[in-house]
Amino acid sequence: DSGVTQTPKHLITATGQRVTLRCSPRSGDLSVYWYQQSLDQGLQFLIQYYNGEERAKGNILERFSAQQFPDLHSELNLSSLELGDSALYFCASSFRGPGNEQFFGPGTRLTVL
């Protein structure tokens, strides 16, 4: 158990819908990272928050957004869902700064029908 929790474990929805994925980092970790894992693209970095502020953006679609709350949990919002958004979405956390290890949660499997 990495100490990072994610809910829900599975999510099935229809195209055009909006969903919210939730992540709670390890106790004391200030950084939260979101990654998408798909069969064709592998593990891809989406976005990072550090202590409530956006720190870095990767290959995140404009239909996707995230935020980190004062209690440091984070939510990833996916809207206008398309079939191609079906994937595993992972949250990872780390304590601070460059060089620190990232610990991954169990992931949310999103299926868009």
Added chain:
Amino acid sequence: GQQLNQSPQSMFIQEGEDVSMNCTSSSIFNTWLWYKQEPGEGPVLLIALYKAGELTSNGRLTAQFGITRKDSFLNISASIPSDVGIYFCAGSRGGAGNMLTFGGGTRLMVKP
């Protein structure tokens, strides 16, 4: 897309054999990490490397940070059935973001 080339893509070995996999990049990374992922779970950190040339062990696992900073390898000695899974290398350039760039993974299968 991915920037790290990981090989081999898959390996099917006999229990007790040693395993070697590697990861190469066209650009420099300041940190190399190795993760293992099992079905239905998130990646689990195995080894972290922070200095060029660094050689680090974790039980039967040994990993090295290449001196050019563009590559890393992972060795598993005396493999056992529970080593089955997908192994990923990941690199970080540090700085404000510290996001990870992942390799495509090596799927390891062990025959008892």
